[in-house]
Amino acid sequence: MTNAQPRYVYLGPEGTFTEAALRRVPGTEGADCEPVGSVITALAQVRSGDADFAVVPIENSVEGGVTATLDDIASDDNLQIMREILVPISFVLVAPSPRELDQIRTLATHTHAWAQVRNWAAAHLPQAEFIPANSTAGAARGLLEPATQYDAAVCAPLVASQTGLTVLASAIEDTPGAVTRFVLVSRPGPVPAPTGSDKTTVVVPLPDDHPGALMDILDQFSTRGINLSRIESRPTGTGLGSYFFSIDFEGHVAEERVKAALAALYRMIPGIRFLGSYPRADQLKYTVPAHTRDAAYRAGQEWVNAIINR
């Protein structure tokens, strides 16, 4: 799909942290942005061309979808991460009208949000039963329905303001300072230019019955002075002991040491998938050892070539 105006989809419903992430992407103001029901649907629309971009959570989300994102994005070569977006996470407790906390018997939210307010809830709502919901925004909006079967919801501040629900408590997250990481995904295309503060994401299947192979994988990074910033295992779904690793590392595929590391990994594990090189959201600069900078790589190759061309 190539139309004048790109179309964005995101993990809905409206008012979640994912929508907040989308709004931070330059060029989305006034753009065609639509919430969809699941990460899988969002990514499928990009794959099929129904959408140009999807915004989905990839790390530490309160809305779920993280493992769905890791798994689905890793399942073929038809998607590419173009950008990462960090969104601070804070929760409020809402109800249709003002009430005392000890009147709340049932409380709905997404399981992941629940995990992040559990201690607060145990302290302030010891009597309340948790009702799982498909999203924090859905839980909040459900309170407005006549047939609602719970008393309160935990959601993002944005939804509270959009719906007019009463905020009974705010900043109730157990761990202040939490952040969720989202990614902007498109079909494969030109990799964003290196900025000097980039990240690359790959997916590396671990050979069955050989978890020790992980060391060989990691060695390809360390021997080239490349730092990892995230490494997560995911089951492939084909049996016990079958995993792939989702890895973020510092650097850009246009940099020589990254090219060398990726080529080395490909030689060992041809099933490796490149999911994107893109600017770090935090713009932190990383330090590369002198002997693994591009100039050093070029000097080394020139030296060898001079020998071969004697």
Place this chain on the structure above:
Amino acid sequence: MTNAQPRYVYLGPEGTFTEAALRRVPGTEGADCEPVGSVITALAQVRSGDADFAVVPIENSVEGGVTATLDDIASDDNLQIMREILVPISFVLVAPSPRELDQIRTLATHTHAWAQVRNWAAAHLPQAEFIPANSTAGAARGLLEPATQYDAAVCAPLVASQTGLTVLASAIEDTPGAVTRFVLVSRPGPVPAPTGSDKTTVVVPLPDDHPGALMDILDQFSTRGINLSRIESRPTGTGLGSYFFSIDFEGHVAEERVKAALAALYRMIPGIRFLGSYPRADQLKYTVPAHTRDAAYRAGQEWVNAIINR
């Protein structure tokens, strides 16, 4: 709690694969066995002494609970894995009465089970909507309730036979041969004696902002000829980039190379947790390089001691 008859709890409801796992533990016939509502509850009862043992899924479960198990069991030093149990996984499609597949509009099961029959469902029930349920057994039993809001369920064969529901299709799993791994957990106590075919489970927090440290961790195993059989990352819940690794490896804590590796890990990462050494369910023997066998360790220590005592 030390009474004449030990009390077992397991992730319910009755009729799930977890109960099947429990029934494979010697000594549980006629024992006091009770289903509980969640992995967390099961483990909490063991911690508190209300139960002596819990059986919970730990790898590739269709009933969920795997990440709950990994996370909860890793959260303190008050639990120990005493045994692992492998259960083959196969699914049936059930309904209250015989009907054609194209009449099924809605279908309930646990999300993880759904993930394992999705392709079959896409091919045979393309029109059916998936309704998430708390368990496969619960989904099946829900069909017997007057107010049931779905047409069919995917569950374990055992539940079908217990309930008398009609089996519309069997062995519908997308990947035949699947197995789920369960563990028998108790409060810390004497480690089961080495059998020559053992596994050890540890939990190793990865130092924040230093994913490269994983390599140092793995090196402690490989330098001592110890094979890993499972390695999974889990977020600690304290922020982006904060993980722990749950690791199974071949060997028993009473073996010298394992003692050395564990002591080395403890020196590097004092937050490491030992979760148990226990016989492998598959009783496969592993081969240890001659130079890392107990006799070699003892010979090395004797040689050094002789020098010191000159």
Place this chain on the structure above:
Amino acid sequence: MTNAQPRYVYLGPEGTFTEAALRRVPGTEGADCEPVGSVITALAQVRSGDADFAVVPIENSVEGGVTATLDDIASDDNLQIMREILVPISFVLVAPSPRELDQIRTLATHTHAWAQVRNWAAAHLPQAEFIPANSTAGAARGLLEPATQYDAAVCAPLVASQTGLTVLASAIEDTPGAVTRFVLVSRPGPVPAPTGSDKTTVVVPLPDDHPGALMDILDQFSTRGINLSRIESRPTGTGLGSYFFSIDFEGHVAEERVKAALAALYRMIPGIRFLGSYPRADQLKYTVPAHTRDAAYRAGQEWVNAIINR
């Protein structure tokens, strides 16, 4: 110097194992071949163009010159190893005329030859004093001089036959089956074509006060599946703890994994010197892991290039 007929020099005098090595080089029959007094002289003549080729011992020689060869050849970029030659080593005891072993009071030979017959001499000539000579051939020929000051000599069988000296005992080496390795050295030029059974020699200075750096050096080989066949340290002569390593490894500079390893070493240690890729004298084939063969390297580079050129 480029004349119709190439000129060879070798470590003399005539009749030593080095001459035997030279005679095994194709094209030396009837060629201009001259013995010179030292390895340093031989190599200097090649550097200056006075000779085209030098044959000198490089490993386990009985004539000395091994460390001289390692050191001198490593001292600049003006020499290249074109070929290796293996010569079996066996010794005879000679005297001007027949006599009993117990009449021999003094015995001359090169120190390295002495080292290889010491046990035999201790058993059969316990009363004999060792007199160091500049070469085994020189020791033998010295017996023919009127003013000779020793009774017998240890030398190569060839010299005995050339001189007509009496052989009192033969095959007197303590370790049967010894072999010395020689190299054919020229000024730098086109590297001999790969044969599938090649060796490469490099010289790598070890950073001062950082002997641990040796591990980083070795890692560049092992991570690319390259076996070492020789590694020797030599002092650089600039102080305690200052070494270089002379390394032979399996493979040819035209092979991708070797190019990659050399380029990596150059990045780390720009003082590395390439001394040659040449056919193995024993023509043994080595096995390269599939993932480090040329085809794998090319596939890896193509994969990365395809990403960059999206």
Place this chain on the structure above:
Amino acid sequence: MTNAQPRYVYLGPEGTFTEAALRRVPGTEGADCEPVGSVITALAQVRSGDADFAVVPIENSVEGGVTATLDDIASDDNLQIMREILVPISFVLVAPSPRELDQIRTLATHTHAWAQVRNWAAAHLPQAEFIPANSTAGAARGLLEPATQYDAAVCAPLVASQTGLTVLASAIEDTPGAVTRFVLVSRPGPVPAPTGSDKTTVVVPLPDDHPGALMDILDQFSTRGINLSRIESRPTGTGLGSYFFSIDFEGHVAEERVKAALAALYRMIPGIRFLGSYPRADQLKYTVPAHTRDAAYRAGQEWVNAIINR
């Protein structure tokens, strides 16, 4: 031999740098000290009990004997290094009487000394021929003999003053600041107590045809945070490609990380030899990573023992 007064032997003749090293050993003033003709003789007298201690050069000597020392000391388990001694090296050019440098046609010294003044000689005595001598002191004293066949000698300043020879030039070494390292050797006995600034010397045979094994050896040090201060290869004399490595590293055998590394090496290569732990002559303190200090080792072992004794 245990007599009231210990007997010292050293690599003679009198007046060499080795005697200077001996004189730096506390307790040798007025002791029974005797020069012997070779390193091998010196060490043999200690082995047999004829002497209690030997002082021999071990690194970068100008008097030769270094490889003899490395090889002989490594050849059995009957010797132990008790102390290292560093001696600064400087040379003088001597003759029987004053003369111009351009009158010197022949010049005697030990080969190793020659190697250290070669550039100076090439610049100032281009016409002079080098005559190898058994020692620098011997070369100097030879000038006093009626039948001397050379014009000048290169030797240590001490010999010049002892003999009254004329110093034609001093500090003629090509590389100022050179130091030679000597060791005090005894029969095996109690290891000197740790001082916090110690060195340990071991000899590790490299498995034949497996030079890559060197990496596994080095890994045992690096994984325990132990720095190497010297690593040298030596041929075993049993054939091409057969080496042992002589290694000095920071630390004392009574320290836990050293005990662990040595025991690990012994497991891999039972032919390893321990040659001694002794104070560093330079008394430099080394830094040990916190996780490899003795306290950390003990904590790790206690943690594992607590598990086993549950």
